[in-house]
Amino acid sequence: MEYKPIRKVVSGNYAAAYAVKHARVQVVAAYPITPQTSIIEKIAEFIANGEVENLQYVPVESEHSAMAATIGASATGARAFTATSAQGLALMHEMLHWASGARLPIVMVDVNRAMAPPWSVWDDQTDSLAQRDTGWMQFYAENNQEVYDGVLMAFKIAETVNVPAMVVESAFILSHTYDVVEMIPQELVDEFLPLRKPLYDLADFEREPFSVGALATPADYYEFRYKLAKAHEEAKEVIRKVGQEFGERFGRDYSQMIETYRTEDADFVFMGMGSLMGTVKQAVDLLREEGYKVGAAKVRWFRPFPKEELYELARNVDGIAVLDRNYSFGMEGILFTEAKGALYNTDAKPLMKNYIVGLGGRDFTVNDVRKIAENMKAIIEKGELDVEVEWYHLKR
Amino acid sequence: MNTLFGEKKAEAKKIVFTSVEQYPEAPISLGTTLSNFTGDWRTFIPVVNEEKCVKCYICWKFCPEPAIYIKPDGYVAVDYDYCKGCGICANECPTNAITMEKEEK
Numbered sequence: 001m002e003y004k005p006i007r008k009v010v011s012g013n014y015a016a017a018y019a020v021k022h023a024r025v026q027v028v029a030a031y032p033i034t035p036q037t038s039i040i041e042k043i044a045e046f047i048a049n050g051e052v053e054n055l056q057y058v059p060v061e062s063e064h065s066a067m068a069a070t071i072g073a074s075a076t077g078a079r080a081f082t083a084t085s086a087q088g089l090a091l092m093h094e095m096l097h098w099a100s101g102a103r104l105p106i107v108m109v110d111v112n113r114a115m116a117p118p119w120s121v122w123d124d125q126t127d128s129l130a131q132r133d134t135g136w137m138q139f140y141a142e143n144n145q146e147v148y149d150g151v152l153m154a155f156k157i158a159e160t161v162n163v164p165a166m167v168v169e170s171a172f173i174l175s176h177t178y179d180v181v182e183m184i185p186q187e188l189v190d191e192f193l194p195l196r197k198p199l200y201d202l203a204d205f206e207r208e209p210f211s212v213g214a215l216a217t218p219a220d221y222y223e224f225r226y227k228l229a230k231a232h233e234e235a236k237e238v239i240r241k242v243g244q245e246f247g248e249r250f251g252r253d254y255s256q257m258i259e260t261y262r263t264e265d266a267d268f269v270f271m272g273m274g275s276l277m278g279t280v281k282q283a284v285d286l287l288r289e290e291g292y293k294v295g296a297a298k299v300r301w302f303r304p305f306p307k308e309e310l311y312e313l314a315r316n317v318d319g320i321a322v323l324d325r326n327y328s329f330g331m332e333g334i335l336f337t338e339a340k341g342a343l344y345n346t347d348a349k350p351l352m353k354n355y356i357v358g359l360g361g362r363d364f365t366v367n368d369v370r371k372i373a374e375n376m377k378a379i380i381e382k383g384e385l386d387v388e389v390e391w392y393h394l395k396r
Numbered sequence: 397m398n399t400l401f402g403e404k405k406a407e408a409k410k411i412v413f414t415s416v417e418q419y420p421e422a423p424i425s426l427g428t429t430l431s432n433f434t435g436d437w438r439t440f441i442p443v444v445n446e447e448k449c450v451k452c453y454i455c456w457k458f459c460p461e462p463a464i465y466i467k468p469d470g471y472v473a474v475d476y477d478y479c480k481g482c483g484i485c486a487n488e489c490p491t492n493a494i495t496m497e498k499e500e501k
Binding site: 103162199200211213214215216224 | 416425
């Protein structure tokens with residue numbers, strides 16, 4: 001069948017819901033929270049209209065239960081999905097470990113929202129990054145198209161390595177903003193994403209009975225952790241392969257875990273994740289016209305962390321401006337810590353500076369990127385940092 | 397219906413993995429309860445009086461472990477390797493055929 005995309009004008013949340021429908025998800029258990037609500041509303045609407053077959057929606061009383069029900073569904077062999085934001089994700093935290101520890105390929109959309117207090121419903125990456133060590137893979141979408149593509153790919157990748165995956169989009173900037181999304185006809189999605197083959201099928205009554213997530217004494221626990229660590233390492237290769245396959249089939253290539261934009265001859269690059277990188281790419285084009293040799297490096301997959309690609313990038317530039325829409329208190333921006341740490345034992349030593357931007361939905365514009373570029377140029381010429389971490393928007 | 401696991405229990409031994417490759421990909425366990433006796437903590441044990449038993453099997457259905465099995469002759473018996481002495485069977489038995497008695501160790 002020839003690929004003819006179906007173009008729809010949808011919000012990021014609706015893009016996620018359509019991807020869930022096209023992925024033929026069997027169980028959705030979710031609890032509404034702004035700005036995630038319209039994802040699960042749309043899924044409920046699909047069910048009410050009879051647009052989906054074999055999709056069970058489990059209404060639950062909290063996010064902890066949402067993840068628990070999703071885990072139960074996934075353990076029986078079903079393709080399971082949920083979505084949440086900020087405080088909801090934090091409430092799920094305990095169950096996130098159960099999902100990854102039991103090696104269940106659940107896919108969840110997290111709509112990035114700032115943690116309270118002060119109460120905020122706007123964009124901020126600290127909620128998802130606080131779940132960094134739960135053993136979930138994390139994909140950060142730049143636009144609505146990447147939300148749709150991300151969910152489809154996440155299922156395929158998760159089900160190959162049996163590790164759950166989070167697809168992360170920005171509150172309101174993507175979740176409630178409408179854009180053209182190219183959707184894939186159902187038959188082609190089915191070809192790309194066949195039915196799930198579970199690692200251990202609880203519903204297989206022919207095999208010997210077994211229990212899931214059982215006790216492991218100090219004699220055995222360690223080995224199971226190693227297996228999960230190894231699965232994350234293997235996932236890198238799977239991510240690149242699936243991303244390439246997606247490109248060959250549907251024209252959008254995701255084989256790079258760090259998407260590089262005009263970095264070939266760049267003196268320095270801006271690095272960041274999610275929707276703010278769209279602004280950065282736009283700014284890079286303008287700055288190039290003004291004579292700045294700059295590029296953008298968008299980290300698509302934060303877990304597993306693409307060390308190898310970061311090294312390739314870092315050894316060819318003089319400086320990296322890491323834009324963090326998140327913060328780890330007592331340290332610095334989270335991506336900044338990760339990027340510096342990944343390069344420590346290599347010969348790549350670009351000047352790296354951390355800019356804390358856009359927390360709690362603070363606007364981040366092309367003009368801001370220009371100011372950061374001016375600052376980066378100055379410190380690279382001088383050969384030393386002014387400050388390591390700059391709170392860029394601070395009212396002084 | 398459940399039968400006595402005596403033979404299986406005698407065969408069961410703890411699985412010991414000596415290299416990481418031998419472990420299953422996900423933490424699942426196969427028949428570990430066969431070798432892992434969970435009935436060590438109780439104070440009281442249920443004792444079945446076959447003269448009163450009417451073979452209704454309510455105890456068998458209610459046992460949370462499940463430690464009650466049905467013998468070939470149709471009467472119920474308790475597998476004391478797994479019975480935790482919770483007393484639910486005695487409480488539910490409609491003919492009071494099961495009584496909780498202090499265990500002598």
